[in-house]
Amino acid sequence: MIRENLPALQVVIPLMAAPICILFKNGRAAYGIALAATLFAFGAAISLLTQVLGVGPISYELGGWAAPWGIEYRVDYLSGFVLVLVSGMGVVVQLFSPASIKREIDEEKHYLFHCAFLLCLTGLLGIVITGDAFNVFVFLEISALSSYILISLGKHRRALTSAYQYLIMGTIGSTFILIGIGLLYMMTGTLNMADIAARIGPVATTRTVLAAFAFFTVGVSIKMALFPLHLWLPNAYAYAPSVVTAFLAATATKVAVYVLIRFTFTIFGEHFAFEETPVATLLMPLALIGIVVASSIAIFQKSVKRMLAYSSVAQIGYIVLGVSFVSVTGLTGGIVHLFNHALMKGGLFLAVACVVLRIGSDRIDDFAGLGRRMPVTMFAFVVAGLSMIGVPLTVGFISKWFLIQAAIEKGWWPVAALVLLSSLLAVAYIWRVVEIAYFRKPPEGEDRITEAPVSMLLPMGALILATIFFGLNTEATAGVARQAAEYLMGAVR
Template sequence: MNYPDTALVADTQLPALQVVIPLLSAPLCALARNRRAAYAITLLASWSALVIAVLLLLRVHAHGTISYALGGWAPPWGIEYRIDYLNAFVLVLLSSIGAIVAAYAPASVDSEIPRDRQPLFYCAYMLCLTGVLGIAATGDAFNVFVFLEVAALSSYILISLGKSRKALNAAYQYLVMGTIGSTFILIGIGFLYMMTGTLNMVDLAERLAPVRTTRPVLTAFAFFTVGVSIKMALFPLHLWLPNAYTRAPSVVTAFIASTGTKVAVYIMIRFIFTVYGVQFAFASTPVAAALISLSLLGIFFASTAAIFQRNVKRMLAYSSIAQIGYMVLGISFVSVNGLTGGIVHLFNHALMKGALFLAVGCVMLRMKRTKLEEFRGLGYRMPVTMFAFTIAGLSMIGVPMTVGFVSKWYLILAALEKGWWPVAALILLSSLLAVVYIWRVIEVAYFQKPPEDAPPVTEAPLSMLIPLCVLTAATIYFGIFTGATAGIAHRAAEMLMAGGVH
């Protein structure tokens, strides 16, 4: 009997391994019962997920879209994993955040989560990673819902692990809102199935064509849009987010802020462009106009709210709501440049917000709190951390040579292309608000003296500084060499505008 070459088998099974490796590592972490063993498993699994994601992206680049029939059941009957430029790119983003945050975790987790709960923390972390990777990999509408719930349930657990009892209430509120959101998505999927009898996204796209204007399909679209807007915390459905991000442990905030809402934006892009088709979704319904006004309102409301926060973590949480606005704005421009801006901002924002939250995690480790007063004089007492914070903060503002500039460049380009001068002006104006809230922290850190009785503070350990610096360096690197990110985002945008199926 001839055994197939193992390397070849591994190669063809990549889409499944992407999800299966983190999934299997989760129960192993729980069974390990030893925090070091659980950490080793987490680190190994998350870095292998990153390697697989990069391999997948390279394969898509070389050979085009990958279709993988799970369990050998041919699509559209079986579950299909379909990897094209868009989700290969999203997979690389999600798994690199997962890997970097995992590398950063141990010191921060030791100080914020009791030892006996740490294996379970790593278990929930890996489940959350499984969920977000699964959402991005799958080409099956119902499978999206299942992975959405895997990611959501594990993130409720992760948030409730926060030190103060306020974390419990934040997790509960998020659970209620999150469940309403995903049940709305389930209703949407149900109506689509009712009209087409299929769940495969590509098959859905074909079979929806003749029934597009029927009422169930419109209802499905409405439920779906609202559900996914709750999930991504689009203004005014963002109320769960500030508390959840503020009360969660630092590691969790950094991870969820850079993956959870991003993956919801991905689902929105996927359903609008691939399943419904941009012609239907934006031409025959007023959704685009609604999304543009809500995202602009959200950008201004949340940036202004960020300015008045005294807790730096909460300030960054409000800033996240504003940044979701930019992504949705990019999507609803319905042009290649706008969509490129939206997709590239999805990537860029994950990098910079990840770096900012990791820096805040270092401060949390040393100061035990993240109030603005705690940052007094930190620029000289924790120089590396605050330097990284400053760079990522500049990127948040959109200073040239950083990733933030690249995204805003595409968004403004798309606005001007359409002749929407006021929108372009508003995008620029909103950057000024970002200047204000980032500057407040930098001013306190560099131009205020620490209080006389402040205990001596040392820099965070290297195990935390290295991942922080890697993410910060990435915000500069991808700001200068835009070929990789903006290039891929552009190809994905062209594919989506052309119908999203090939």
């Protein structure tokens, strides 16, 4: 019974758990509920992915209404993979959160944090699992609204303006996506993704469908903070509570990329998206400029969170670059980097969260001497940072390998060279922190700074171990990503 309805429960359980948190009005009880719901979601996601790998894509009819009239939930290789990623990061962040939010969020708002967190998780999981275009918009709004709340929980007053800024930009993005979906509905008379894909052929060249695609692409680019539509992101990441930043950085933009991949490859089809429209010639330069510009800006930041935020904008560039190759290798690289970047950026933000817990600041100058005071945290920072650079034995290396391989296969030498050169920019911004943490003497009277509590070190350590494990054994990441890429590329042929 549970197994058959797992696709529905994947979304319903965290959704139902959220209001229960409110009913208890107690931080501790809310934590228990949130953790249980997140763990369930993770278990469900793993079970779904194993099913998909065993028997192929699963379709689930919500409430027994057959598609295309009813809402269909559909788990294929890509969505199963992203489900595991999102819920897994949810578990890690939940386990990590108690000690961190104690310092960064007012005690009486803790239950609200857990409630908003669950809603955000629900939204993200829903976007990924649904096979219905309008449903994507609904869940997009759920996750976006709850993430505005999460960001505004930050203690700094600028958290409010940042959340507001994100709200404006995010709403524009969602509206554009909605317009796109509306136009598609107008032309095809259906909202089911597979059904749209089947019916779009005869009308594909009409101006309406072109407009739909344009609205959709711009909207989703805002959501995933593709350069130059990234302006909301650095502030939001810098002023949100550290755990929120870690969670959003690892999942929210990734899910937006998922939406891009899903719509372009499954609904519009690669032929339409990349040959009939100039999207490929737009996405690739934007991705490349984004990589270089955002990495360069990151080097000059004074706040570590903000630095990592700009780095995130650059990393989105890598993922989009992978997609814009429109080849199996490139798409594999994009999808695998989506996963790998979540691991390492999550690890980095959690390390910063540990630092913020102890010294109450994320200013790069305040990191002086932390190499000695918080050796485990800084070691984690270094390992995740090396992965960001793309050093072998870490996941970052695997992503780079695929992206460069894809560029060489296409014979696009400058692209390959640019990807490699941009690694050096990553060296520059990561090593700035390393040098200050290990070489500069801590300020006088800061002897009382100690290592973060074990309850935070363990989830962070798990992510760091994962960055190394999946850098050595890529069967579960690159293997599944390749299957997903082949399925996506084959689906339209």
